[in-house]
Amino acid sequence: MFHKALWMRNQKLGSPAVWAMYISLFLFLPYSFFGKAQSMLAEKQNPYPDSPENYYLHFSFIGADIVLFLFLVVGLAALLIGNERTTHATDLTFSLPFKRKDIFLSKWMFGVVHIISGLLLNLLLCMLIVKFTILSEVADPSFVLEFMIIVLPFSIAIFSFSLFIGTIAGSIVSQLLLSGIFLLFPIGFLTLILSFLEFHGVSLYNINNLERTDIIKSITLPMSVIDFNYYVDTSPGNQVNYLNRISFVMLIIPLIYTMFSVLIGTYLFGRTKNENNGRLLVFEKGRRFFTFGVVLCFALTFGMIGGGIFGGHQSPSLIGYYLSAAIGGVLAFFMLKRLINLRMQFGK
Amino acid sequence: MLKVSNVSKTIEGKIVLDNVNLTLEPGTIAGLVGRNGVGKSTLLRVISGILDPDHGSVTYNETDIHHNPQIKQRMTYVPDSTEILKGYSVKEIVMLYDAIYEHFDVMYFYSLLDRFKLPKNKKLRTFSKGMKALFLMILSFSTKAELIILDEPTNGLDPIVKRNILQFIIEEVSERQLCVLISTHHLEEVEKMADVLIMIKEGRIESTTSIEDAKSSFRKVQVVYKHSLPEKIAHLRNVNILNQTGRVYTLMIKGNIEATLDKINQENPLFIEELPMTLEDIFISSLGGESHVS
Numbered sequence: 001m002f003h004k005a006l007w008m009r010n011q012k013l014g015s016p017a018v019w020a021m022y023i024s025l026f027l028f029l030p031y032s033f034f035g036k037a038q039s040m041l042a043e044k045q046n047p048y049p050d051s052p053e054n055y056y057l058h059f060s061f062i063g064a065d066i067v068l069f070l071f072l073v074v075g076l077a078a079l080l081i082g083n084e085r086t087t088h089a090t091d092l093t094f095s096l097p098f099k100r101k102d103i104f105l106s107k108w109m110f111g112v113v114h115i116i117s118g119l120l121l122n123l124l125l126c127m128l129i130v131k132f133t134i135l136s137e138v139a140d141p142s143f144v145l146e147f148m149i150i151v152l153p154f155s156i157a158i159f160s161f162s163l164f165i166g167t168i169a170g171s172i173v174s175q176l177l178l179s180g181i182f183l184l185f186p187i188g189f190l191t192l193i194l195s196f197l198e199f200h201g202v203s204l205y206n207i208n209n210l211e212r213t214d215i216i217k218s219i220t221l222p223m224s225v226i227d228f229n230y231y232v233d234t235s236p237g238n239q240v241n242y243l244n245r246i247s248f249v250m251l252i253i254p255l256i257y258t259m260f261s262v263l264i265g266t267y268l269f270g271r272t273k274n275e276n277n278g279r280l281l282v283f284e285k286g287r288r289f290f291t292f293g294v295v296l297c298f299a300l301t302f303g304m305i306g307g308g309i310f311g312g313h314q315s316p317s318l319i320g321y322y323l324s325a326a327i328g329g330v331l332a333f334f335m336l337k338r339l340i341n342l343r344m345q346f347g348k
Numbered sequence: 349m350l351k352v353s354n355v356s357k358t359i360e361g362k363i364v365l366d367n368v369n370l371t372l373e374p375g376t377i378a379g380l381v382g383r384n385g386v387g388k389s390t391l392l393r394v395i396s397g398i399l400d401p402d403h404g405s406v407t408y409n410e411t412d413i414h415h416n417p418q419i420k421q422r423m424t425y426v427p428d429s430t431e432i433l434k435g436y437s438v439k440e441i442v443m444l445y446d447a448i449y450e451h452f453d454v455m456y457f458y459s460l461l462d463r464f465k466l467p468k469n470k471k472l473r474t475f476s477k478g479m480k481a482l483f484l485m486i487l488s489f490s491t492k493a494e495l496i497i498l499d500e501p502t503n504g505l506d507p508i509v510k511r512n513i514l515q516f517i518i519e520e521v522s523e524r525q526l527c528v529l530i531s532t533h534h535l536e537e538v539e540k541m542a543d544v545l546i547m548i549k550e551g552r553i554e555s556t557t558s559i560e561d562a563k564s565s566f567r568k569v570q571v572v573y574k575h576s577l578p579e580k581i582a583h584l585r586n587v588n589i590l591n592q593t594g595r596v597y598t599l600m601i602k603g604n605i606e607a608t609l610d611k612i613n614q615e616n617p618l619f620i621e622e623l624p625m626t627l628e629d630i631f632i633s634s635l636g637g638e639s640h641v642s
Binding site: 094 | 359360390393396397398399400418420427432433436440444448449
């Protein structure tokens with residue numbers, strides 16, 4: 001599975017995203033933590049004249065702080081597969097004396113190693129900063145460990161899933177688009193279904209706020225990272241120590257995503273149709289199903305938006321819903337008909 | 349030995365390769381010629397393992413290159429695009445190829461760079477198109493592969509670079525028993541250097557012959573008749589009209605040459621002359637009428 005040459009090749013292909021990942025993690029984690037510590041220290045040394053006791057009493061961290069890193073993880077996957085397809089670089093890679101399975105797994109391993117090292121390095125620095133700076137007077141560094149336990153498997157799953165999307169997408173643009181869509185698909189599709197049911201008189205919004213449950217957040221991979229929230233306030237009379245994260249049992253979900261993505265991705269990469277590089281999809285077989293899915297989702301989305309416009313908040317319009325859905329479906333169908341045969345390749 | 353057996357490939361519903369069979373022995377330079385879009389590049393990409401055949405197999409020394417790509421240690425492919433390594437510096441490429449190919453000869457590679465006066469410390473993107481093509485060729489030969497596949501290696505190059513490249517290929521083949529498969533539109537190049545001519549037409553191998561055999565099985569003549577070309581001659585299946593200017597006809601005879609010349613003479617031409625023949629004449633005659641030449 002490990003070939004020095006493939007590692008070097010991946011290094012060249014993915015280095016812009018890898019560097020950006022390390023830099024973004026450094027800026028949004030240890031650099032930001034250190035900045036917070038420094039400003040807290042500055043406040044302690046120059047307290048507000050009217051309330052000198054309130055200088056360093058609260059600290060917060062949210063997973064959304066590293067949302068740029070999550071984008072870059074998807075970008076790395078797109079550089080490793082989609083960009084090769086777009087720039088004809090597959091002609092070099094596939095003519096080399098390596099098994100396709102090894103080529104795919106080397107890409108996966110390359111990404112995973114950098115994700116793990118980037119996160120571990122920067123989160124350990126964060127823990128040290130929390131432990132050994134003024135932040136330790138407010139926050140407990142264990143929240144960083146808890147964040148690490150969540151962000152590591154979920155980031156690997158996001159990367160693996162995006163890499164898997166690369167085995168079916170024909171270009172960097174389609175890989176980025178499809179990765180984004182399918183990573184948010186569970187919560188997005190659920191919203192569309194709930195909206196559809198509501199327009200038909202069945203309201204499920206009250207059932208335990210379905211969209212915010214751990215399971216939905218975890219299946220929508222980026223959500224569980226973004227929704228991580230730690231807030232501590234030790235102001236006198238205002239003791240708050242709040243940690244919002246998914247249950248650790250949910251870690252099984254990124255594990256399943258990763259296993260599925262690696263197994264199916266390896267299988268599909270071994271059977272890739274390089275003659276379709278540059279197109280929206282590499283395989284011709286799934287095109288009908290894909291078209292059906294896109295048309296359905298567009299119809300539901302247009303229905304949700306249009307139904308609201310036609311009717312009032314309390315009395316949604318079913319005619320408006322179906323009219324908008326039909327427009328959305330037809331638009332999607334014709335748009336896709338053009339897009340699916342469009343070839344996007346450069347550098348010949 | 350490279351063996352392509354019953355390879356077929358359909359792309360976007362169009363049969364691009366149709367039951368292609370091909371065998372190439374070591375020590376051969378084979379020129380793959382055919383008109384645009386007949387499947388030359390597709391065939392080379394199938395042989396290189398970039399594309400999978402729908403049917404059939406490609407073996408090198410009886411090892412299937414699609415199932416056992418490690419065999420490609422012994423073969424390299426130079427695509428028609430010179431952009432494949434453009435982000436790399438020469439040093440990085442050497443490190444990469446040294447890691448890929450067990451027999452990559454670094455010293456030989458640098459000696460060739462010196463010989464062809466190519467820079468050693470620059471990025472490939474700073475090279476001109478001709479320099480890139482020459483560089484990729486040098487790189488390919490430095491892997492010490494036994495089979496080298498070149499897709500349109502001299503496209504867009506100036507005559508001096510082109511001559512250098514061709515000379516270099518001939519030298520390499522004569523020094524060690526390697527096999528070079530070249531796809532090209534430049535028939536004069538094939539004529540100068542190739543031992544074997546592979547003509548491909550509509551996804552099928554039209555013929556695989558030595559250049560000499562190809563030439564000896566054709567004859568080009570110019571004839572003038574009192575009136576137009578007699579129907580008896582025009583309807584002969586092995587006679588192709590390459591050109592007509594007034595009553596002057598340039599004919600290409602394919603096979604059965606002496607008997608056909610007799611028939612032409614029996615029709616009492618005012619003038620008949622045998623013309624020197626180029627590979628281009630054979631190409632036009634075999635792979636499509638003059639009006640369709642790409």
